[in-house]
Amino acid sequence: MNDESDQALPRVLIIDDSRMVRASIIRHVRDRFEVREEADGEAGWQTLMVDPTIQAVITDIGMPHLDGYGLLERIRKSRISRINTLPVVVISGDDEPDVRVKAKSAGATDFISKSIGNVELLARLEALTQLARTQRDLEESRAALATVSPTDPASGLATPSYLHYHAAQELSLAHRRHGDLSVMVIEIDQFDNLIARYGAHVAQLVNRKLSKILATKLRQEDTVAELAPARFVIVSPATNMDGACAFAMRLRTAIDHIVMTYREERIRIQITIGLAAAEPGRTQTVSHLIGVAMQRIAVGRAEGGNRVMGAKGEVTPEMASVPVRAPVSIDQYLLQLRTAGLDPGLRKQLPDAIRTLLPLLELIESEFPSGLPLATLARVAETGLVGAAPKGE
Template sequence: MSDEVKEALPKVLIVDDSRMVRASIVRHLRDRFQVREEVDGEAGWEALVIDPEIQLVITDIGMPRLDGYGLLERIRSSKLSRVHDLPVVVISGEEDRESREKAYKLGANDFITKGIGATELLARIESLSRLAQTSRELEQSRAALAAQSPVDPTTGLATGAYLNWHAEQEMALAKRRGGDGRGAKTEISTMVVEIDHYDQLVQWHGQHVAQLVTRKLSKILATKVRKEDTVAQLAPDQFAVLSPSTDLVGCCAFALRLQRAIENLVMTYRDERIRISVTAGVACSSVDDVQTVSQLIGLAVQRAEQGRAAGGNKVVADQGEVGREFVERVFRQAVSIDHALLQLKAGATDEVIERLPEVVATLLPLLELLESRIHCGLPLDVLGQHASTAAAETYDPRRTSI
């Protein structure tokens, strides 16, 4: 076989501490595949990181330094898509149902015994190799389509490229409005949401269950944001929400409602109840005084990481962790009609309802003037009574709407 033809063959990584086993597998595959050999999981992992040509992995289970299960876990938790999506075949010295089930749960594509016949081994490896090649081609097509479309065809959310483009447009608009001489200040807020303990979720329930959880969260986000908001998936466990014309408090209020809804969510898979929580990092263009989209999203990512490091299930803003008391305190301050209107646009209706007595009290002089001029029958007595008698009502923390 010429070197040119050999280099065109797909490359398989064989990881086994037995030289004889590696030699046996190589003998069966060398006419159809390029082969790379490593003696344990740690060496195999290093090979995967530095060698982008590897397209399939065959690994033993029992090995020094890092066993096959550990190698499989690293592969499936890798942030590199070329590594994360590699087909992995686990090979064992004997048929063991427990080992087989564990391997599949960790994300193995196939499980074979070392006594398998050459013909069957080759057929199964070739089948996985062809499937992987087709998946790569589809992914390349999807990436090409996504580069030209604002919507990711897989998630149904905005693409990362569109999120950045749209955010740049909104930032430019905010700067223009900020300097229009009318005192108006347009704000942009970003929320980055991460699924807590995602790696543990993969380890306990498998990659496929983790993907179902991710899909559920993406649907919740897509259906709960405003039309002018943009949602994009940044990583398997991470989403970004861009909210134009929304201040820090409004974004934090939405993050808290989302957090509470996820806490109350119970998913069932094969009669097993799965609960998750999320951590959100929030950044605002005016509060954080940032000029670029990358800075805004970067701050939100950092704050989400801070919340995750502190145990998760938190909302973190510029001053640290944010709770309901923060939102309530801000809304109890001197009322601003502009602020209330922004909250309505942001979907924070509950927060505005809590301040209706103060809103009415603020607007009452204007309403009285309107009534004196146009006599339209405004119920001033009722409004005045509402403003005076309902002002003592307090926030109800039991509200769980999102």
């Protein structure tokens, strides 16, 4: 750890068009604070944008180019958290109540007159900079926690960092077992137009609605995260491109039927989906698969949106009409088999159980050749006809 940085004085930005006023304030605080100074609000704003070490602002009201009220508005509306949370002290020779109220309503943290005493000025600045440091430490702690937490508290979905970590494990497992894995990126069409027409609040509600739908449509083994507003990614282990296409078409159809109402106006959601799948025998990364899916979304967006885009272009209902069976939980299957025996329901699921186990059986056969009837089992898994398979091979 750097001792010099630990002992550095907190930095304050003083903005006033009077050189004498700036010099007076600097003389009062220079033993406790490091100071930067600017002569107008516009120059002060530019300094805030480039200097992340500033912990508090002291600003005049009446200044050229950009007055104190305009500067306050920019600070509080900034999308940069270190700026919009800065303590701002308005200092003015005019101590009229209406000026004080206007400064406070514009976002001022404190209001002091230019005749304030040295001791009081230092006490207020120290309290405000300490508050700023505490808030910054809290934000950094929250950000660090978000990177290790598997769940985004706002959406209830997986965090992007956890999705990449977990998906990398699943992809490595699929490579080792010659299994399948697919990636699906989903984008809400015309999201910018939605914001422009209805406002950010309504657009956020639409975004949240889609995240809830995705959470209810997925299998337990799938992982979904929100990469950015209006863009989601789903990683599905044990799912090839055909299965991903079928699921994507069902999802798009479900979204097409959803209608939201805002101020008696009906809002429909449309999505474009890009798909990518791991290729056997080829080393790939999760980031690469997501990138491929996003490239396919870009093509679908250019063609008008509301499309599912796969390796060969747009996926049509006919291409995704082959039913795709989801993998069976083997643990659950064995538990039911032990408790209820091979009842009709379990017998019906037997082809799906075989299909789920096939990668493991292939691995066992490759490591310990024993003549397992893999071809027969593969046909059973593919056709679903248990009784059609010969007893031996």
